[in-house]
Each structure stands twice: as C-alpha cells, then as structure tokens.
Amino acid sequence: xxxxxxxxxxxxxxxxxxxxxxxxxxxxxxxxxxxxxxxxxxxxxxxxxxxxxxxxxxxxxxxxxxxxxxxxxxxxxxxxxxxxxxxxxxxxxxxxxxxxxxxxxxxxxxxxxxxxxxxxxxxxxxxxxxxxxxxxxxxxxxxxxxxxxxxxxxxxxxxxxxxxxxxxxxxxxxxxxxxxxxxxxxxxxxxxxxxxxxxxxxxxxxxxxxxxxxxxxxxxxxxxxxxxxxxxxxxxxxxxxxxxxxxxxxxxxxxxxxxxxxxxxxxxxxxxxxxxxxxxxxxxxxxxxxxxxxxxxxxxxxxxxxxxxxxxxxxxxxxxxxxxxxxxxxxxxxxxxxxxxxxxxxxxxxxxxxxxxxxxxxxxxxxxxxxxxxxxx
Amino acid sequence: xxxxxxxxxxxxxxxxxxxxxxxxxxxxxxxxxxxxxxxxxxxxxxxxxxxxxxxxxxxxxxxxxxxxxxxxxxxxxxxxxxxxxxxxxxxxxxxxxxxxxxxxxxxxxxxxxxxxxxxxxxxxxxxxxxxxxxxxxxxxxxxxxxxxxxxxxxxxxxxxxxxxxxxxxxxxxxxxxxxxxxxxxxxxxxxxxxxxxxxxxxxxxxxxxxxxxxxxxxxxxxxxxxxxxxxxxxxxxxxxxxxxxxxxxxxxxxxxxxxxxxxxxxxxxxxxxxx
Ligand SMILES: Cc1ncc(C[n+]2csc(CCOP(=O)(O)OP(=O)(O)O)c2C)c(N)n1
Ligand SMILES: [Mg+2]
Numbered sequence: 188x189x190x191x192x193x194x195x196x197x198x199x200x201x202x203x204x205x206x207x208x209x210x211x212x213x214x215x216x217x218x219x220x221x222x223x224x225x226x227x228x229x230x231x232x233x234x235x236x237x238x239x240x241x242x243x244x245x246x247x248x249x250x251x252x253x254x255x256x257x258x259x260x261x262x263x264x265x266x267x268x269x270x271x272x273x274x275x276x277x278x279x280x281x282x283x284x285x286x287x288x289x290x291x292x293x294x295x296x297x298x299x300x301x302x303x304x305x306x307x308x309x310x311x312x313x314x315x316x317x318x319x320x321x322x323x324x325x326x327x328x329x330x331x332x333x334x335x336x337x338x339x340x341x342x343x344x345x346x347x348x349x350x351x352x353x354x355x356x357x358x359x360x361x362x363x364x365x366x367x368x369x370x371x372x373x374x375x376x377x378x379x380x381x382x383x384x385x386x387x388x389x390x391x392x393x394x395x396x397x398x399x400x401x402x403x404x405x406x407x408x409x410x411x412x413x414x415x416x417x418x419x420x421x422x423x424x425x426x427x428x429x430x431x432x433x434x435x436x437x438x439x440x441x442x443x444x445x446x447x448x449x450x451x452x453x454x455x456x457x458x459x460x461x462x463x464x465x466x467x468x469x470x471x472x473x474x475x476x477x478x479x480x481x482x483x484x485x486x487x488x489x490x491x492x493x494x495x496x497x498x499x500x501x502x503x504x505x506x507x508x509x510x511x512x513x514x515x516x517x518x519x520x521x522x523x524x525x526x527x528x529x530x531x532x533x534x535x536x537x538x539x540x541x542x543x544x545x546x547x548x549x550x551x552x553x554x555x556x557x558x559x560x561x562x563x564x
Numbered sequence: 565x566x567x568x569x570x571x572x573x574x575x576x577x578x579x580x581x582x583x584x585x586x587x588x589x590x591x592x593x594x595x596x597x598x599x600x601x602x603x604x605x606x607x608x609x610x611x612x613x614x615x616x617x618x619x620x621x622x623x624x625x626x627x628x629x630x631x632x633x634x635x636x637x638x639x640x641x642x643x644x645x646x647x648x649x650x651x652x653x654x655x656x657x658x659x660x661x662x663x664x665x666x667x668x669x670x671x672x673x674x675x676x677x678x679x680x681x682x683x684x685x686x687x688x689x690x691x692x693x694x695x696x697x698x699x700x701x702x703x704x705x706x707x708x709x710x711x712x713x714x715x716x717x718x719x720x721x722x723x724x725x726x727x728x729x730x731x732x733x734x735x736x737x738x739x740x741x742x743x744x745x746x747x748x749x750x751x752x753x754x755x756x757x758x759x760x761x762x763x764x765x766x767x768x769x770x771x772x773x774x775x776x777x778x779x780x781x782x783x784x785x786x787x788x789x790x791x792x793x794x795x796x797x798x799x800x801x802x803x804x805x806x807x808x809x810x811x812x813x814x815x816x817x818x819x820x821x822x823x824x825x826x827x828x829x830x831x832x833x834x835x836x837x838x839x
Contacts, residue, residue, distance in 0.1 A: 234832035255643025
C-alpha cells in the first residue's frame with residue numbers, strides 16, 4: 188500500500204497540491220499577494236505534469252483563459268485576491284451562464300480597493316455571492332486550515348465538474364500563508380469526478396440540454412459533438428433566445444441546479460454541539476480562533492459550541508438550523524463589518540443572534556471572541 | 565473527404581441579422597470558404613467571438629464556438645489554444661472588441677504569439693450599441709457620441725499589432741473578396757499569431773453620420789483608398805491621410821507559444837527527474 192505523504196506546507200501550497208491531485212492541468216493567472224505562491228507553484232509543477240501555466244495580462248484574461256481551456260476538457264484554475272477577483276467578476280458570469288467548470292481561488296485580503304495591502308480580511312463573502320451581475324447561484328468553499336485548503340480544493344474541482352459550474356475557494360491571507368501539517372492523499376484515495384460527456388450521436392447533441400438532474404452533458408472542443416458556449420441567454424442549442432419563457436427556464440435551471448443540491452454541496456464542521464447553549468458560527472481563520480475560544484470557555488464549564496462553515500455558498504442554512512436547534516443564542520465573529528451574520532439571521536430568525544466584527548486588517552483573536560460572548564450574556 | 569462551404573455554415577441561421585450593406589457577412593462568407601478550402605474539419609475548428617454586431621458571427625458557423633464577453637475573444641482563445649495544439653482557433657472581433665475594450669488582450673496575444681488567427685471587421689464604430697466612436701474612428705469623424713467630430717486619434721491596427729510582435733499582419737477590404745480569402749487562408753496556415761484587419765463599412769451608423777452615401781458608395785470609397793504597401797509607401801507624407809496599405813503587410817517567422825512551452829515542459833520534466 189502506498190503511504191500517505193505528510194508535509195509541512197502553507198495553505199496556498201496545499202491549494203496547489205489539491206488542484207494537481209484533482210488532475211487540474213491548466214492555470215492562467217496574474218500574480219497578486221497573498222495568492223502568488225499558487226501561481227509560482229503552478230508554473231513550476233504543471234509543466235512537469237504535462238500541463239500548462241500561462242501568465243495573462245490581467246485577471247479578466249486569466250479567467251477567460253481558464254474557461255477556454257476547460258472547454259477543451261482540461262481541468263483549469265486560477266488564483267487571485269481582492270483587486271483581481273473584482274476584475275474576474277465579468278467572466279465569472281460567463282462560466283456561470285456558459286456552465287463551464289473551473290476553480291477560482293480568491294485569497295481574501297483587506298479592501299476596499301488596494302486596501303491595507305496585504306492584511307487579512309474576510310470581506311468578500313457578498314462579492315463572491317453577488318459580484319457578477321444578474322440572478323445566479325455560486326458555489327464557494329471556505330477552508331480554515333491547510334488540510335482543508337488541500338481537501339476543499341479537490342472538492343472544488345469535483346463540484347465544478349459535477350455541477351458544470353465555476354467554484355470559488357474563498358481562502359484568506361492568514362490561512363493561505365500559515366504553515367501546518369497536511370496529509371496528502373494517495374492516488375485513488377479520493378474519488379475524482381469528471382463532467383458528464385454526451386452519450387448520443389454528435390448530430391443529436393445540444394450543448395445546453397439538461398438531463399433529469401438539470402445538468403447538461405458537456406462535449407469538449409475538438410470532439411465530434413460540437414460545443415457552443417455562450418454568455419448570452421440561450422436555448423438548448425446555445426443560440427441567443429429572448430423568448431421570456433426560455434429565459435426564465437434557463438435562469439431558473441442555472442439557479443436551481445446549485446441551490447436545490449445544497450444538501451450535497453454544503454458542509455459544516457461542528458464542535459461541542461451536544462449541549463451547547465451558545466454556538467459560534469464562523470469560517471476560515473476566524474474558525475480557528477473561535478475553536479480556541481470554545482476550548483477555553485469549556486474549561487470554565489460554559490456550554491458553548493462551534494460551527495465552522497466549509498461551504499459559504501450555497502448557504503448551508505438547513506445544516507446550520509439543524510445543528511443549532513437546541514441552542515439559545517448564536518455569536519457570529521467575522522473579519523468584516525457583518526456580512527455572514529445577516530445570512531445567519533435569515534437562516535435562524537427565531538434565535539438570538541449576536542455579531543462580532545473586526546475590519547482593521549488584523550485577525551480576530553480568541554480573547555476577543557470570549558469577550559464578545561461575555562458581552563452578549 | 566470533400567468539404568463544401570455549406571458544411572461550415574449553419575444554413576438554418578440564414579439570412580443573417582446584419583443590416584443591408586454591412587461588411588460583416590462578407591467576412592463570414594470568406595472565412596467559411598477558406599476553412600472549406602483548407603479542409604479543416606468543423607470539429608477541429610473553434611471560433612471565439614466577443615460582443616457586438618460582428619460578435620454574432622459565431623452563430624453562423626457549424627464549428628465549436630465560444631461566444632464570450634466584449635473584447636475578450638482573444639483571452640478565451642488563448643486558453644483554448646494553450647491546451648489544444650491540434651485545433652484551429654479563430655477570434656472574430658469588431659473594432660470595439662479588438663482595439664478598444666480588448667486592446668490589451670490584442671497586444672498581449674500578439675506578443676505571446678499564440679497560434680491564433682485574429683480577424684477584425686473594423687467598421688470604425690460600435691455598430692451594436694448605436695454607432696458610438698471607437699479607437700478606430702478617425703479624428704474629426706461624426707458618430708453618435710462625437711457629433712461635433714471625434715476629438716481623439718485612431719489606431720492603425722496593423723501597425724499596432726506589428727509593434728506588439730505579431731508575425732503575420734494583413735489588411736483587406738470587403739471589395740477585395742478574393743484577396744481577403746487568400747490572406748485569411750495564409751493567416752490560418754501561419755504558425756503563430758496572425759492578424760487580418762478588414763476595413764469594413766457600417767452604412768447604418770458611421771455612414772449616415774458622416775454622409776458617406778450608403779453601402780455601395782462606402783465600399784467604392786474603401787476601394788479608392790486602398791492600395792498596395794509599395795504604392796502607399798511612395799505617397800508623399802501629406803498625401804497619405806485617408807489612404808491605407810492593404811495586402812500582406814508583415815511576415816516574420818517566429819516560434820509560437822505552444823512550441824516554446826513544449827521546451828518548458830521538457831526542461832521541467834528533466835529537472836524534475838534529476839531532483
Ligand atoms: C463590458 C461591456 N461594455 C459595454 C458593452 C456594450 N457593447 C456591446 S457591443 C459594443 C460595441 C461593439 O462594437 P464593435 O466591437 O466594433 O462591433 P460592431 O458592433 O461594430 O460589429 C458595446 C460597447 C458590453 N457588452 N460589455
Ligand atoms: Mg465596430
């Protein structure tokens with residue numbers, strides 16, 4: 188049996204390792220701190236794997252290029268941070284509308300704009316959800332450790348292939364640049380998903396005709412089945428169609444194929460929830476501080492628990508509701524002025540919800556969460 | 565297998581949506597005839613487009629297609645080409661697409677020397693959005709956003725691409741259809757970034773704003789103003805404005821990105837084995 192490899196690496200390196208494990212073979216990007224290590228590793232490793240790294244002229248072009256490469260059947264990814272993620276919003280919409288699998292790693296940093304270059308923040312939650320215009324759904328995963336960077340990147344590729352959708356990894360500067368032990372999977376240890384390919388004859392193939400699961404099989408450029416990818420509202424053939432009922436059917440399907448599968452897509456990790464009276468709900472690096480706070484408070488005999496969101500979008504509302512069913516109150520610490528707390532309030536409107544926010548380029552420390560908890564009593 | 569031009573065109577999509585006298589259809593016809601002439605299989609051809617009147621061109625091709633965003637056709641095409649050396653990749657763009665919002669992608673695609681054929685149908689304005697001025701609207705010309713005359717200076721697209729490192733650069737017109745076909749065929753056969761500018765006309769907007777007298781008069785004027793590079797070079801400087809050189813303007817052998825990248829892969833694999 189092949190032994191698992193244990194490494195001591197950063198979150199960014201782990202994302203890159205996860206991408207290679209998932210068989211990603213194309214990266215296009217534009218360097219930006221604190222994501223650049225991913226580009227550097229991709230440029231070094233992809234050519235050894237027969238893959239390709241291209242440094243594009245900007246992030247608009249970077250995401251365009253990974254969409255183009257993915258249309259050829261090659262698993263593709265890019266990495267960036269705030270300013271670059273802003274530029275990617277235009278073509279993130281193309282990946283959504285054209286149903287092109289790809290993975291975008293956004294290592295969050297402080298903003299708006301250039302912000303405190305480059306201090307940590309978790310303030311792209313809503314940009315990630317709604318940054319590209321129009322009604323749409325998105326999948327976004329939020330790692331809080333180096334191990335999760337690795338595992339969630341593999342999962343991101345699996346979800347993107349399964350749902351024919353872009354997937355965002357919403358990492359953060361601290362998780363991305365800290366080093367921890369990771370256990371890398373052996374080949375075959377994790378199932379890798381591939382997009383559905385057309386099974387019928389080339390003549391019958393329609394690029395956007397969904398199966399019963401709402402997801403259309405995807406041919407690749409170069410296949411005898413002609414693939415037509417378009418950013419315009421389209422019919423099943425992939426031609427512009429402005430008929431209102433067609434438009435609604437399409438928008439609805441693109442939305443539902445993600446939101447209706449929230450149970451399959453979303454993951455939360457819970458800690459000490461059996462008897463918790465107050466639950467901390469958070470994600471990313473703040474979940475690490477919160478876990479430390481929970482340990483300390485438990486030592487003092489306080490009944491607190493933690494939910495670490497591994498999925499931000501679709502919002503794991505059902506899983507959270509179920510987990511906090513017996514809790515009296517919730518406390519949401521986050522490194523922004525209060526983005527996650529609104530979603531928690533929406534999901535758990537019957538609960539007492541407290542917010543602890545910090546938006547000054549500094550991480551939230553366990554002591555602050557403990558204090559916020561005391562203040563909420 | 566004998567291929568016919570009709571294999572490349574989606575008959576059911578015709579007639580096309582462009583206005584009478586618009587040059588875009590002439591370019592689409594030429595591209596389809598060239599693909600058929602070269603016998604490039606439809607399923608080994610990828611057409612990328614942006615947004616605009618000419619951005620609709622992909623609708624008419626029975627090939628693979630990627631209809632992206634305004635100005636980004638070359639960026640999408642670059643990802644396609646980087647991972648599929650066996651595919652023929654064409655980016656069909658308007659002047660807004662290629663030279664204005666997408667100008668950055670144009671110069672970098674030329675510099676990077678991806679084996680892509682870029683074809684610009686340059687009608688000197690934004691046809692799709694109502695005839696506003698673009699980066700190729702000549703100074704002083706009227707458009708829906710330059711009613712008193714364009715205060716800006718236009719790009720000479722071919723010179724721009726030569727300056728950016730493009731190895732194959734040509735200009736043609738909708739009057740010279742056979743020459744257009746020859747140039748496009750050569751551009752597609754060229755290994756590396758190739759660029760063909762078609763000096764097109766938009767009788768609906770640019771033509772009307774500038775009282776150019778309809779499609780026939782506009783094409784006649786384009787024909788008048790076009791000349792060989794040699795003839796153009798002999799014109800005294802003061803006589804040059806309004807005239808332009810056409811034909812193959814620049815040809816240079818250059819190693820394309822994919823060939824270069826294979827060397828990168830080789831070196832990477834060698835050093836990986838050593839370590
Ligand atoms: C980011 C963005 N900005 C603006 C537009 C609006 N728009 C659509 S087409 C177009 C201009 C098209 O001009 P050109 O590329 O020259 O093509 P033509 O219509 O003249 O063939 C513009 C400005 C857009 N679609 N996207
Ligand atoms: Mg135009």
